[in-house]
Amino acid sequence: MNKRKVEKNCAGGFAASLGERKIIELMREYFDVMPDLAVPFGDDVSAVPVGDGEVAVLKTDMLVEKTDVPRGMSLWQAARKAIVMNVSDFAAKGVEPKAVLVSLGLPRNLMRKDLEEIAKGLNAGARQYGAYIVGGDTGEASDLIISVNLFGTAKKDALMLRSGARVGDIVAVTGFFGKSAAGLQLLLNELSVSDALREVLVGAVCMPQARLKEGLALQRSEAVTASIDSSDGLAWSLHELAKLSSVGFMVTGLPVADEVKRFAEFNGLDACELALYGGEEYELVVTVNSKMWAEAETAVEAVGGRLLPIGKATRDKRVVLDVDGEKRVIEARGWEHFKSNY
Amino acid sequence: MNKRKVEKNCAGGFAASLGERKIIELMREYFDVMPDLAVPFGDDVSAVPVGDGEVAVLKTDMLVEKTDVPRGMSLWQAARKAIVMNVSDFAAKGVEPKAVLVSLGLPRNLMRKDLEEIAKGLNAGARQYGAYIVGGDTGEASDLIISVNLFGTAKKDALMLRSGARVGDIVAVTGFFGKSAAGLQLLLNELSVSDALREVLVGAVCMPQARLKEGLALQRSEAVTASIDSSDGLAWSLHELAKLSSVGFMVTGLPVADEVKRFAEFNGLDACELALYGGEEYELVVTVNSKMWAEAETAVEAVGGRLLPIGKATRDKRVVLDVDGEKRVIEARGWEHFKSNY
Numbered sequence: 001m002n003k004r005k006v007e008k009n010c011a012g013g014f015a016a017s018l019g020e021r022k023i024i025e026l027m028r029e030y031f032d033v034m035p036d037l038a039v040p041f042g043d044d045v046s047a048v049p050v051g052d053g054e055v056a057v058l059k060t061d062m063l064v065e066k067t068d069v070p071r072g073m074s075l076w077q078a079a080r081k082a083i084v085m086n087v088s089d090f091a092a093k094g095v096e097p098k099a100v101l102v103s104l105g106l107p108r109n110l111m112r113k114d115l116e117e118i119a120k121g122l123n124a125g126a127r128q129y130g131a132y133i134v135g136g137d138t139g140e141a142s143d144l145i146i147s148v149n150l151f152g153t154a155k156k157d158a159l160m161l162r163s164g165a166r167v168g169d170i171v172a173v174t175g176f177f178g179k180s181a182a183g184l185q186l187l188l189n190e191l192s193v194s195d196a197l198r199e200v201l202v203g204a205v206c207m208p209q210a211r212l213k214e215g216l217a218l219q220r221s222e223a224v225t226a227s228i229d230s231s232d233g234l235a236w237s238l239h240e241l242a243k244l245s246s247v248g249f250m251v252t253g254l255p256v257a258d259e260v261k262r263f264a265e266f267n268g269l270d271a272c273e274l275a276l277y278g279g280e281e282y283e284l285v286v287t288v289n290s291k292m293w294a295e296a297e298t299a300v301e302a303v304g305g306r307l308l309p310i311g312k313a314t315r316d317k318r319v320v321l322d323v324d325g326e327k328r329v330i331e332a333r334g335w336e337h338f339k340s341n342y
Numbered sequence: 343m344n345k346r347k348v349e350k351n352c353a354g355g356f357a358a359s360l361g362e363r364k365i366i367e368l369m370r371e372y373f374d375v376m377p378d379l380a381v382p383f384g385d386d387v388s389a390v391p392v393g394d395g396e397v398a399v400l401k402t403d404m405l406v407e408k409t410d411v412p413r414g415m416s417l418w419q420a421a422r423k424a425i426v427m428n429v430s431d432f433a434a435k436g437v438e439p440k441a442v443l444v445s446l447g448l449p450r451n452l453m454r455k456d457l458e459e460i461a462k463g464l465n466a467g468a469r470q471y472g473a474y475i476v477g478g479d480t481g482e483a484s485d486l487i488i489s490v491n492l493f494g495t496a497k498k499d500a501l502m503l504r505s506g507a508r509v510g511d512i513v514a515v516t517g518f519f520g521k522s523a524a525g526l527q528l529l530l531n532e533l534s535v536s537d538a539l540r541e542v543l544v545g546a547v548c549m550p551q552a553r554l555k556e557g558l559a560l561q562r563s564e565a566v567t568a569s570i571d572s573s574d575g576l577a578w579s580l581h582e583l584a585k586l587s588s589v590g591f592m593v594t595g596l597p598v599a600d601e602v603k604r605f606a607e608f609n610g611l612d613a614c615e616l617a618l619y620g621g622e623e624y625e626l627v628v629t630v631n632s633k634m635w636a637e638a639e640t641a642v643e644a645v646g647g648r649l650l651p652i653g654k655a656t657r658d659k660r661v662v663l664d665v666d667g668e669k670r671v672i673e674a675r676g677w678e679h680f681k682s683n684y
């Protein structure tokens with residue numbers, strides 16, 4: 001499989017110039033809106049009422065080898081990742097995934113070993129988070145495409161939406177940032193780091209972990225006012241929470257992973273940049289009612305996770321980083337298909 | 343969009359040699375099976391218990407422009423068809439679709455008009471059958487990929503499965519066959535037919551109709567013992583019902599559309615072949631308890647449809663066509679990705 005690599009595709013066109021988010025916005029204008037939709041269009045998941053205050057929670061996210069699978073990631077890892085990135089959205093809403101359906105677009109030249117690897121990776125991803133693969137579809141495509149669909153159920157009122165943060169809430173994350181961005185740099189460029197560091201950083205790219213147990217624990221704590229995952233980058237996630245909750249954030253402790261600081265120093269890169277704008281990370285970014293901080297923290301620690309406070313929700317609608325009193329605005333940019341090329 | 347065409351891709355490889363169904367079979371071996379799955383893996387839909395005898399009904403089917411969209415079909419039609427082919431599976435199980443999620447793989451060179459056409463086609467397909475688009479995902483891909491995911495709910499016991507036909511049941515269909523296959527020939531080859539005939543046959547390809555109201559009516563009639571849609575062809579559907587119900591079929595009236603007979607005669611083709619093995623048709627193929635035939639027929643006619651008896655379920659496990667006493671075996675072949683090239 002040496003030929004598999006992430007292609008840098010620069011061909012123009014409207015789709016290329018618009019970027020993923022604008023495309024979705026444009027298309028949504030033509031969709032009739034379901035009258036009783038339980039979660040606003042554009043949140044991490046969709047939710048459809050099924051009676052009795054219950055909702056069916058649905059999510060689809062497509063992995064395309066050409067843009068989402070860097071050189072060095074195996075097919076098993078890619079298939080598993082396709083599940084993880086969907087589970088991460090369920091985690092952010094506090095919903096347990098039950099069933100997975102997979103649509104596969106397969107290039108004709110795949111070998112038996114490749115198909116087995118994909119199947120095993122899909123199953124491993126689903127089972128790691130307690131879900132089962134219950135169906136799917138297979139067809140021929142030029143790229144390897146793994147479109148995953150997740151299903152679960154929840155009480156409508158229990159969903160942690162993007163829109164609920166209030167001024168004074170504590171904004172917190174479930175881990176340190178920047179490892180995926182640094183790992184991707186390692187996979188794509190000739191950079192020298194120690195084997196141990198390489199293992200951690202490349203591991204973050206190839207074996208991402210969804211924070212499901214943390215998300216479920218946070219949901220049970222009832223302390224969370226808004227939640228999102230960080231697959232498009234920490235900066236983007238903060239801006240989404242800010243926009244949909246009509247608040248801003250003052251970030252006083254940027255949660256940069258130690259390994260990322262070391263990697264950045266060694267290679268003359270900006271660690272904060274990697275942590276804020278890297279994306280492809282699956283931590284949760286949540287706001288917590290400050291009076292219930294202890295409950296939230298205890299709940300996450302009880303399942304073996306950690307909850308790191310990084311700042312406060314503010315009346316000022318900007319997202320600002322305060323490093324030892326020096327303030328700078330965190331820009332609303334992150335990973336985006338079509339626009340981001342790596 | 344003149345460049346869009348169905349490519350004949352003959353590059354080899356294991357996936358190519360195996361065919362879609364064998365690939366699915368091979369991969370399924372690596373999937374842990376959900377203990378309380380309400381519908382066996384491989385039926386038209388998946389169904390997951392959600393309590394109280396209710397199941398969530400889930401389906402995903404992916405349209406790939408390169409293999410599924412012939413020259414002459416617009417993007418609006420292709421997007422609508424991606425919905426219709428999923429709704430057809432719900433129709434076969436007697437389940438109302440509620441919500442649609444769409445994963446789109448978009449080539450970079452798509453224009454605004456293309457995106458709008460796709461969005462409008464998706465919405466038109468969903469709304470025609472009472473469903474709403476509630477979410478989705480967009481990414482960059484070499485082919486245009488439209489992966490549709492359908493959600494609905496049903497009483498577990500009310501689902502019309504593939505496995506339930508009994509010897510003596512009447513096998514019936516909701517319409518005449520062969521138009522899509524003939525229409526596809528017209529789109530791909532230079533064949534001359536009258537404008538009126540062309541309109542009907544090409545219309546069958548470009549504007550397929552799912553038999554949802556028929557499927558729901560048949561479900562309510564409680565007369566159906568087994569059901570499948572005919573998207574892989576009539577022959578294939580009969581064989582699937584036969585295999586999963588452990589019966590055979592004696593088909594005494596092959597439901598060939600008049601337009602197909604005319605088209606075949608004019609072009610020196612075999613009309614029966616087109617009707618049996620063409621595929622990409624969305625009629626329902628059902629078996630009906632012979633004592634309840636009237637109920638089934640009345641139910642379908644009451645919603646403006648028709649139910650055509652075409653034969654009987656037999657103890658002999660073969661699927662046989664009887665034309666005026668001359669019997670020939672109907673082969674178990676139909677449309678299949680990777681293997682079928684048009």
